Each structure stands twice: as C-alpha cells, then as structure tokens.
Amino acid sequence: MAKKNSYRVTLIPGDGIGPEVTQAAVEVVAAAGVDIRWDRQIAGAAAFEAGGNPIPDELIQSIRKNKVALKGPLATRVGQHGFRSVNVALRKTFDLYSNFRPIKNLPGVKTAFSGVNLVVVRENTEDLYAGIEHQIAPGVVESVKVITARASTRIAEFAFAYARRAKRRKVTAIHKANIMKLSDGLFLQCAGRVAKRYPDVHYEEMIVDNACMQLVLRPGHFDVLLLENLYGDIVSDLCAGLVGGLGLVPGANLGTRYAIFEAVHGTAPDIAGKNVANPCAAILSAALMLRHLGEEAAAVRIEAAVQQVIGRGRNRTPDLGGRCGTTELTRALVRAVAS
C-alpha cells in the first residue's frame, strides 16, 4: 500500500466565529483521512494581549517553516483605534499577491439565480490597502492608492493562467479607469497586455459600478473576475450574496512560496460563540488547501459532502434558513466525508 503523506500546517483559529469554524474544518479534514499536524498559533487581539504583538514572531516562523496555513478571521478595529490589519500584514509579509475566491451555487440553497459559477481574482498587496495615509491639515487627509505594473501584471497573469488551466471562457477586468486614469489605467494596460498572450481566453473590461449592476442582473455573463484590492474586497461579498451568503464562500491567499487559506467572511461578532456560524466556508477553504497540498481526492470528497449535506436540507445553519448548530452540521459533514 502507498505510504500516506503527512503534513504540518499552521492553524490560526482567529477571533469571533474563527475558533468555531476552524475547529469544524480540522474535524472534517481528519475525517477525510489526511494526516495533518496542526501548528496552532495566535494572532491579532489575542496575541496582542498575550505578548504585546499582534503578529508574534512564532507565528511568522511557523508559516515560514510550514509554507501553508489555515486561518480564521481576525478582527480589525474601525478608524484610528488599535493596530493595523493583521490580515493585510500577513498577505504583505508572505507576498500572497493573489486572492482566489470561487463562488458557486450549492444545490438546494435558494437564491435569486441558479448556475452562478464565478471566480474572483483579487490583487492582494497594494491599492488603497498600502496603508499610506496622512493628514495634510486639520480636517484634510490623504489616502494613497498605489498601483504598480509589476503587481498588476502578475495578478493578471495569475487570472489568465488559471482561466486556461480550468478551461474557463472569459476574464473580465473590473476598473474605474474613467476616473482614476493613471492608477486604474495602468492596471488595465497590464491586464490587456497579458490578455494578448492568452488568445484562447476571451478578455473584456468593465467599469466597476456597471459590473456590480450586471452581477446582480445576470451573473451568468461572468466567469473569472480580475480586480484590484479594494474592488475585489467589495465585489467578493456582493458575489457571496448571489450564492447564499458569506457562510458558503471559501478563499485562498496565494504567493509563489506560501499560501494562507481562509473564508471570505470576517469574525461575525453578532453570532460569535453561539454555535450558529456556518462552517462551510472554512471547510471549503480547507478543501482548497488540500488541493494545494496535492490531496485532490480528499478535497473532492469534502466538497461533495458539503453539497450533499447542505443539499439535503436537514442540517442547515440559520444563515441558510435552518436551525442546525455549527457542531451538529459539522458532525453531519464528518459522517458524510467518512462514509
């Protein structure tokens, strides 16, 4: 019999619903029979309280060593209070330039449209997230939007290479270059140049406000969406709404050497600790991670189990109109994966 691979992966439970949904993911991955030794690390507020640093050195070293992490959401305080976003810092530290978010209808989940099958590819390292803000005079602040040819070209390259590999028909670059002529203009120029090298993938450009309307009118028009950081963040949540909400949408932050897998959703403080969070997004993120590790069969089994259990309808969390708790849904998924 072939020897089973064993992996070491950094696990960041995170804040709010993070510990509940990442625990669910750990249990479902174990049921799929993949041998993972989880290296648990704290970050954000918990790490700040414990040692005065929201991104402890142990965490950085753990990811550097393991190269792969599964992460729960981390809270970032709004406005001028508290430390800067740990999420943004991790993406920059490990140069996780590509944020990959597949968005698909699940069978049986009632939504305005059926047949939605999109992928959001979001640039993850620059734009307004560069965090360059300053006050020029009292009552006047500037926030600098950084767009570079290097980052725009490599994210476009990622989107087209993925589209070709996954046999997807089209890449839509979404922008506001009519107003931000230099920055979004450069992003588009780079995307257009890369598109020329992929004549087998159709390429189009669309202004972001129109794209938002088109997405909620006829999502079937879209296939792979290519966006800068901020538009990508906003449009991801919009697309999550098309398929039943944030409880269902997984994600991956990918670079050339490291990868951090996490759901699109945040800490959901309104439902944290109540055993009602939908763990599917975290579990599907873990499936993306297994595929990245080369455990395709286990990834497919987990995705099929989510489709089967959610499709059956008996075990749905309140966000999907059900009454099932996080732990009960997780147990049903573990049974489905193991069967």
Ligand code: NAD
């Ligand atoms: P959110 O995604 O936490 O919640 C938005 C809404 O969706 C809430 O009503 C919430 O209850 C619901 N929701 C989210 N995930 C769900 C799930 N798995 N099951 C059921 N319902 C779910 O967004 P927010 O409230 O704007 O942000 C809260 C905090 O999360 C903020 O501090 C923000 O900075 C942080 N955040 C972190 C990440 C990350 O770590 N990657 C991403 C987004 C937001």
